[in-house]
Amino acid sequence: MTENLSQLPFSFEERDGKKSRLPPPAVFRHAFTISCGMSARNFFALVTKHYVTHVVDTRIGRDYQGAYWSREDDFRYLCERHEVVYSVMEDVAPTREIRETFAKTFQEVRSAKDRSPDAWTVYLESYAELLRSRKVLREGSPLRAVVDGKDVAVAFVCACQHPLDCHRHALGQLFTRYVMDVELVDLTQVHLSSGPAPSRKSPRRILVRDIPFFGLQAERGKR
Numbered sequence: 108m109t110e111n112l113s114q115l116p117f118s119f120e121e122r123d124g125k126k127s128r129l130p131p132p133a134v135f136r137h138a139f140t141i142s143c144g145m146s147a148r149n150f151f152a153l154v155t156k157h158y159v160t161h162v163v164d165t166r167i168g169r170d171y172q173g174a175y176w177s178r179e180d181d182f183r184y185l186c187e188r189h190e191v192v193y194s195v196m197e198d199v200a201p202t203r204e205i206r207e208t209f210a211k212t213f214q215e216v217r218s219a220k221d222r223s224p225d226a227w228t229v230y231l232e233s234y235a236e237l238l239r240s241r242k243v244l245r246e247g248s249p250l251r252a253v254v255d256g257k258d259v260a261v262a263f264v265c266a267c268q269h270p271l272d273c274h275r276h277a278l279g280q281l282f283t284r285y286v287m288d289v290e291l292v293d294l295t296q297v298h299l300s301s302g303p304a305p306s307r308k309s310p311r312r313i314l315v316r317d318i319p320f321f322g323l324q325a326e327r328g329k330r
């Protein structure tokens with residue numbers, strides 16, 4: 108695979124020899140994503156079942172009224188009660204500008220046929236550019252602290268129900284893409300025997316172009 112090494116989310120010197128990835132972490136192995144838009148009971152059932160010891164909140168807004176149990180203070184408290192570390196990582200949250208550009212697509216058009224079909228793709232491309240420019244896996248960064256840390260399993264959290272409607276899946280892909288021997292799993296209610304699968308947002312957020320930085324492929328033939 109040809110790759111522009113200056114585009115890595117860490118410095119060129121840190122990579123594993125000839126490979127453009129970081130060497131396997133000493134402890135960290137499982138990157139999970141979970142929605143905090145589900146019930147607290149289901150959320151912590153998933154956390155417990157998968158031995159998650161660290162929950163990383165990647166939302167821009169953590170105190171809005173509709174968040175119920177997952178408002179930052181309550182979320183932190185519930186994690187403490189479950190003996191799980193809770194931390195906020197603004198370094199990997201999208202920016203309000205990126206989000207507002209995306210939201211305008213829905214506010215300024217009257218019908219679905221007038222809506223730009225690549226709004227979601229532009230959103231994730233902007234997010235990729237943000238993470239790349241911040242070099243989010245650079246030595247000493249908050250995300251790198253997870254890679255170099257003592258937790259085997261870490262969950263990255265946002266409120267969106269479906270992982271493919273959310274930046275958290277793209278973020279998780281960074282581990283698959285740029286860190287050796289780390290597995291990404293998007294946990295949903297499906298991973299609890301009782302739960303139904305979350306539905307995609309309506310209108311669907313469709314990826315119309317590949318985003319190599321995340322190793323994401325366009326969802327062809329689904330529009």
Ligand SMILES: [Zn+2]
Pocket residue numbers: 265266267272273274275
């Ligand atoms: Zn989200």
